[in-house]
Amino acid sequence: MDRKLAAILAADVVGYSTLMEQDEQGTFERLRSGRKELFEPEIARHHGRIFKLMGDGLLAEFGSVVDAVECAVSLQRGLAERNVNVPEDQRIQVRIGINLGEVIVEGDDCYGDGVNIAARLEQLADPGGICVSAKVAREVEKKLSFGFEAMGEQKVKNIAEPIQTFRVKFDGIPLVSRHAGKPGKYWATVAVSGLLALLIAGGGAWYALQPEEAHARESSIAVLPFANMSGDPAQDYLGSGIAEDIITMLSSYPGLRVVSRTSSSVYDKPVKVQQVGEDLKVSYVIEGSVRKAGGNVRVTAQLVDASTGEHVWADRYDEEGSDVAALQDDVANRIYATVAGMKGEIRKKEETDAWSKSAPSLEEYDYYLRGHQFFFRFTKEGNEKARAIWQEGLAKFPDSALLRTKIAASYMQNLYNDWTDEPWPDTEMAWKMGTEAAAIPHKSRLETLLSHWMMAPVYQLHDADFERSVVEAQAAAKLVPYDAFARADLASYLISAGKYDLAIEWLEESIRRDASPMDWYFGYLAMAYYFADRPADSVATLQKMKAPLNLYLAAAYARLGKLDEARASIAKLLEAKPGWTVEKEAVWPTTKQPQHVEPLLSTYLADLAKAGLPAK
Template sequence: MADVVGYSRLVEQDEAGTLSALKNLRYDILDPLLSDHRGRMIKLLGDGFLAEFASVVDAVNCAVAVQKQAAAGQAEIAPERRIVLRIGINLGDVVVEDHDLLGDGVNIAARLEQLCEPGGVLISGTAYDHLQGRFGLPLDYAGEQQVKNIARPVRAYRVDFDGTRQPWRMRFRPYSRRLRWAAALAAIVLVAGASWSAFMRSGAAPGSTSNRPSVAVLSFDDMSGNSAPTYYGDGVAEDIISMLSRVPDLKVVARNSSFTYKGRPVDVRQVGKELGVTHVLEGSIRKDADRLRIVAQLIDAKTGEHVWAERFDRSGTDPWALQDEVTEKIVADLVGDIGTLKKAQYRDAWGKDSTSLQEYDYYLRAHDLLTRLQLEPTEQARQVSIEGLSKFPGSALLKLELGYAYFVRGWNGWSQDPTADYRQAGALVREALAQPAPSPMERRLGHFLSAFILSTERKFELALGEAEAAIDLSPHDVYMLAALSQISVMAGNTEQALEWIDRAASLDANPEISQELAVYRGWTLAVSGKYEESLAAFSGDHDTESTFGPVMRAIVLNRLGRTEAAAAELGKALQIDPKFTQAKWRELSFYSDPTIVEHEIADLASLGLPEK
């Protein structure tokens, strides 16, 4: 839905000129762009229009193109006479009546258009969730909007046209038991085996079905009976995934794969075939005050028959206890003789002594915001964590989450004082790990974050020790292996970095993790001086949202004497972040050998990158 800002004023000043300008806008810009993006004009509204698209990507790309061409075409016109649009986009059900569209799907788009800033594009959360990884501009979180005649709040996101809020590099993703569970639509597979060497000897290909039992946990439906967001059901399901990933002789598919089926009817047999698993767990969750109920059913993915279906209830202070029951039931049925997997040993691997449901809820809310990987949600996550700590001042979990918020802000170039943010993050991690008997989960999260914080302080030997401690606690975790390879590169241990990258690649061939590994591998080989191999590795990087990949490719190509191609790659980086400079690269680069960054700066300077 779109309308013209200040239409009545424009008509009052110059009715004929305004109507003529609107006619030209439609025939010169709007109609051709609708055709190019497979859109359909539903109706004109005097000062606006309603259009329909079969694809969210087409709708948003068309809206951006309309705004850019409308602005460019009126650059010579006085600001007070320009035709400026606001555009709202929603993905939702509609009612078709004659040649019109009605219903909440249209109403929400109309309300978003009214909330949109002049010249902007505002999209709903449902559209945002289907857009991840398929759109080249940043999307800034605009909060939950209460709109007229719609009972539930509507999540909203602004299109950032100039891209200045994009991270400078492959984004630091807060490691926890949920990786990107607000937005990701691709898979990361976590394989839990008796040992790494045993898995390698088995010769089983990642993602393939073998004699070893495997399970995909689908997103749990939230049946709480109120307007609570789905993060709670998602979070519990991913906790179960992470718990299962530690079990010997059981393969578990991570949420970024199994959650792609969220919100739509599925054939479990098709899920099993597509994900290469023998079993599927699905269910629902209901949270009411201090009571938690999970209804779960384990299904044979080959036959579609139920292995079991049970209801688990828990009240009081320990949400993990309920998840333990579900997880142990799955293990008992799938692995058979569980041997050493006794409850005490299992709880020693993953459990906490006690956590209140309210504390856990703060943790899930903050993490949902953090994993959106944008400035505004990161700030909101920080505030949620601070609020949670005001009620639970001893919570190690919330201290770690708040530490991640501070670190992410600095690491992604969003901070006015990154050094202060890193210092604050480090203090919070130390406080969390100083708590009496932190759980293995908390220790793992703490070691992971400490490795990055110590790298920013250029304490690389200590950083490597923290990275190794984190990996020891979760040796088959694909994302952890991939992300921590960065620590080894910065510390100058490129052989170890490649070893961790290779291990992660062997565990998961999914396109999303493969793309990240391409960046890590290309960077590692570039630092090692293996430029042709680096360039070949970077060929698997298709990320259009961060500057790090194209900048590193520019450096490598320049060193190979291919200056024209190098300049083109640098141009791609500047399209993503027009304010990118030598100073920013220096500020956000950490190497044990300071000559590495100076040589990189010299390459970029020779290609025309400004100093400041």
């Protein structure tokens, strides 16, 4: 029996007995549908766990009180959306209570006053409302875009002391979006003001509760249990374990709605993918098989279009080792990296679909996808084409945070790759578009991710605000904890801010997770090793690159006292960039702000001078 601090969410259906009396079968079906399609996915999305189900309610625990409150608002928003076209006397409404306190953990269950108070708070909530304890309100009131209204001290059953309670105020946050009445097309969640919340929360909240509107649609996916091909029923657990790991990872990615394990696990026998798609209302299905023999495991996996049954992607993984958990994790990581993320197979198919549409029918998200395809070519021409597409979309959708963020990214791409003759105006444009996007309320989860991701370099290059840059990078990384590409890129801002130990952790993990880590992953890792005073590791890592970063190679060699090698690296650099100097390296291409926080910058420049880079 253990004790721990947890945020407990208690939810209960309003007027359950009356609803059942009026229409038992219909009420049961609506409750089951709401639990599988809304409550289970949203609670999982916010890193929560349901530990008790009752006929008309549930109890869930969260490690973060911010996650718990965000989830509660998201659930109420989702229910409001679902009720739009339902007769009033048939609508499912819930009360929600949230408490932060110590709980007793026994097996999968939780007990104690922490749980009991949450249940009592739920009883005090209005239908469709949320009631929280003072502890909860204090923890989150300045971290979220909605406020709290004091309800005073409340005496509740079986709790000795009165409880100071607050209700969540939804003022300014419509519970029903402008797309109400279009069921199934958009995932209904609630908005958080990304910029204000990040300023105060320091990236601690998991921003998973913004509305998925037309401009940021979600793809939907189900992961079926992987078939056991070993001929030994005792090995069934391996296929289920891999599927569960994949579900956990995919559930973290903005723009992707993942069906819960309890809904997809029923398909443990061969079934037509189209039937799964129809039953679970998903666009894609991942299915596969596992064969284990001795210490060898072979896993096959395929991503299938649920509407046509056509294979979008398939691959095979051969693993060795006796650590089953590590094998599951490794395979799940590789499948996640290939299927989801900024460069995954689903995104590629979405981009193709966007290009198949005629111009008059393009939506905001289609413009994003079209530009995205060019942007990730990492060429000057591709970047210019991407920006032109996004600017065209912004003219059609002038309130778009999504397109503003991507236009800002295109200006930053110019700066990083020296594709502009006017670096400071480009920096100013990135700042303008990025800050405008950050200030737009009610952003989707994808928009929130991209906004934080974008503002990390903008704060660094425009204001030399390294700490704020780190806050933005950490907030973005929390939204995609399993995405190797994103976390590797975000680690660069940690390096410049002097958070090299955390940068090393993120980069080493990204390289482990990604089946085909990109060359620049190693470049950033080498930079982090260098600033962590591990020059030998820096040199070894740089030598793994197809095109080593000669400046950092020179600095690392100089730190090791290998001045001949350091000078040879500087000579190669000057062949590619004649006229480069210590003075120029001190600042970003904007020639306005330092590249790194002190004293890292001075140490780095001193090593370059020692390696023979001209001062001016």
